[in-house]
Amino acid sequence: MCGAVQYYPYGTLGNLLYVFIDRANVLYNNRTTATSHKAQERFLKQSSSREGHNQRPKLVDGLGNFEPRDLQPREGPGENGKPHFLRQEQQNDADQSESQYGMNIACSDEISLDRSILDTRLEECKHWDYPTDLPSTSVIIVFHNEGWSVLLRTVHSVINRTPSYILKEVLLVDDFSDKENLKSGQLEKYIERFNGKVRLIRNTQREGLIRTRSKGAKEAKGEVIVFLDAHCEVNINWLPPLLAPIYRNHKTMTVPVIDGIDHKSWEVRPVYGDDRHFRGIFEWGMLYKENEVPMKELQTRKYNSEPYKSPTHAGGLFAINREYFLEIGAYDPGLLVWGGENFELSFKIWQCGGSIEWVPCSKVGHVYRSFMPYNFGKLANKKKGPLITINYKRVIETWFDEKYKEYFYTREPLARFLDMGDISEQIALKERLNCKNFQWYMENVAYDVFDKYPELPPNIHYGELRSGAVNKCLDTLGHGPPALMAISHCHGFGNNQLIRLNAKGQLGVGERCIEADAQGIKLAFCRLGTVDGPWLYDENTHVLLHRVHKKCMALHPQTSHLSLMPCDVNNTYQQWYFKQISVKYS
Numbered sequence: 001m002c003g004a005v006q007y008y009p010y011g012t013l014g015n016l017l018y019v020f021i022d023r024a025n026v027l028y029n030n031r032t033t034a035t036s037h038k039a040q041e042r043f044l045k046q047s048s049s050r051e052g053h054n055q056r057p058k059l060v061d062g063l064g065n066f067e068p069r070d071l072q073p074r075e076g077p078g079e080n081g082k083p084h085f086l087r088q089e090q091q092n093d094a095d096q097s098e099s100q101y102g103m104n105i106a107c108s109d110e111i112s113l114d115r116s117i118l119d120t121r122l123e124e125c126k127h128w129d130y131p132t133d134l135p136s137t138s139v140i141i142v143f144h145n146e147g148w149s150v151l152l153r154t155v156h157s158v159i160n161r162t163p164s165y166i167l168k169e170v171l172l173v174d175d176f177s178d179k180e181n182l183k184s185g186q187l188e189k190y191i192e193r194f195n196g197k198v199r200l201i202r203n204t205q206r207e208g209l210i211r212t213r214s215k216g217a218k219e220a221k222g223e224v225i226v227f228l229d230a231h232c233e234v235n236i237n238w239l240p241p242l243l244a245p246i247y248r249n250h251k252t253m254t255v256p257v258i259d260g261i262d263h264k265s266w267e268v269r270p271v272y273g274d275d276r277h278f279r280g281i282f283e284w285g286m287l288y289k290e291n292e293v294p295m296k297e298l299q300t301r302k303y304n305s306e307p308y309k310s311p312t313h314a315g316g317l318f319a320i321n322r323e324y325f326l327e328i329g330a331y332d333p334g335l336l337v338w339g340g341e342n343f344e345l346s347f348k349i350w351q352c353g354g355s356i357e358w359v360p361c362s363k364v365g366h367v368y369r370s371f372m373p374y375n376f377g378k379l380a381n382k383k384k385g386p387l388i389t390i391n392y393k394r395v396i397e398t399w400f401d402e403k404y405k406e407y408f409y410t411r412e413p414l415a416r417f418l419d420m421g422d423i424s425e426q427i428a429l430k431e432r433l434n435c436k437n438f439q440w441y442m443e444n445v446a447y448d449v450f451d452k453y454p455e456l457p458p459n460i461h462y463g464e465l466r467s468g469a470v471n472k473c474l475d476t477l478g479h480g481p482p483a484l485m486a487i488s489h490c491h492g493f494g495n496n497q498l499i500r501l502n503a504k505g506q507l508g509v510g511e512r513c514i515e516a517d518a519q520g521i522k523l524a525f526c527r528l529g530t531v532d533g534p535w536l537y538d539e540n541t542h543v544l545l546h547r548v549h550k551k552c553m554a555l556h557p558q559t560s561h562l563s564l565m566p567c568d569v570n571n572t573y574q575q576w577y578f579k580q581i582s583v584k585y586s
């Protein structure tokens with residue numbers, strides 16, 4: 001059943017009493033049962049015909065016009081976003097689903113599909129009136145082998161917490177799942193209860209997330225499309241704040257702020273601190289990062305709950321005008337499966353005349369999985385080399401200026417050897433849309449990237465770092481920082497053995513740095529905002545000098561422990577050789 005509708009009757013505006021009720025309980029009141037949920041919608045819909053697109057959201061004294069009027073308290077497992085713990089004898093099921101799906105489906109199965117959620121919004125968010133003639137919206141949910149209850153809770157939350165006159169449809173797009181309950185017609189049967197509001201289309205072969213989303217966009221009937229992952233729960237009054245900026249300017253893409261849903265207990269928790277705002281940026285290896293919103297941007301707003309501009313976004317959840325999305329070419333069809341598409345869309349939007357705003361009053365819970373529970377199947381065989389890096393290369397070769405491309409290749413030296421395919425269509429699109437260059441984007445939009453990730457000095461060396469004494473290479477062994485570096489068999493593939501020394505003495509591996517202290521040679525977080533380091537490589541003697549400690553990197557002959565020792569240029573255990581790797585992908 002999709003009962004327990006949480007989008008509720010239109011009641012008296014301006015009753016401050018509601019406001020002071022404990023926010024964690026999400027009980028507004030239930031006094032207004034005389035008017036129905038439909039009545040609130042009817043009222044909003046009627047007022048919609050009188051408005052023009054210059055309407056802005058207005059902060060009001062009472063509850064905002066789209067706020068639910070009488071949310072009923074609910075009792076049961078996981079209600080109000082509380083954690084749910086299984087009984088001891090269910091541990092087997094829990095473990096099994098964890099290893100199959102990367103999340104505890106056994107736990108999810110015990111929680112109502114209509115469960116109530118913890119209202120994590122800023123208090124101020126309850127007091128905005130939004131235009132009532134907001135654009136009709138298709139919510140597009142792409143899935144591949146998602147857990148049944150997880151997928152359907154996503155759907156139920158959207159149906160329950162979205163004004164139905166704005167919600168054109170929920171469009172489920174199956175990327176060729178092979179789990180029995182998802183492909184057997186059971187899902188078609190289930191969604192009949194939504195009377196056409198939920199639609200299902202399927203791929204006839206695996207296409208990957210990126211292409212499947214573009215397909216969903218073409219198929220959708222709403223004026224605006226919202227993409228959600230298939231393991232989400234939308235929060236109270238999530239959609240109107242997301243639509244309002246698009247309604248005013250159809251080239252604005254909006255992004256909800258994400259809460260975490262624990263993949264073991266299904267507890268809903270805010271990811272971010274109370275009233276601090278973050279926005280999406282990147283480092284030069286194209287890893288997605290977040291940064292506290294700079295004062296310069298915060299100051300453009302009057303209220304702390306208002307949307308703010310962001311250079312990019314994490315990728316999973318956003319809203320955009322459908323025709324605009326298609327006009328700018330949707331996603332580059334040459335991007336495969338997953339990865340880099342968030343940057344592609346962001347650079348394209350900003351450089352070609354649009355903008356991206358994050359919307360603090362729109363909250364969506366998202367389950368962070370413990371691992372990717374599926375492989376890329378045949379899709380991965382179509383390309384030689386790491387798919388995600390190939391995607392990044394397409395994106396930066398299309399949107400970066402020459403200077404910025406160098407930063408990427410400095411950080412990911414092997415990307416130069418990858419075959420990114422043909423990008424002439426992307427370049428033509430960039431010309432046709434008369435897009436600005438990347439320099440403009442860096443100066444006007446992503447100006448805070450340099451605060452954390454300054455321009456990269458060139459590499460003096462990169463490759464494997466081989467010991468002069470034994471036939472082994474420096475290796476992180478896949479550990480995260482802080483961890484001791486080690487040596488192991490030289491495998492020639494780079495990855496955890498791909499070491500870079502830059503012109504300012506920084507020794508790096510991936511996005512991390514190699515430093516040293518009394519315990520030994522260590523993998524460390526690079527100091528944000530800096531690109532220099534203590535290392536000096538002597539091309540003649542092959543020692544690696546630590547300029548601060550005035551000692552050299554040394555391998556212990558018996559224990560293989562790596563540490564700093566008084567320099568001895570004749571000791572082969574202190575000699576190191578960079579061997580350039582040029583991976584032959586084709």
Ligand SMILES: [Mn+2]
Nearest residue numbers: 229316366367
């Ligand atoms: Mn996800």
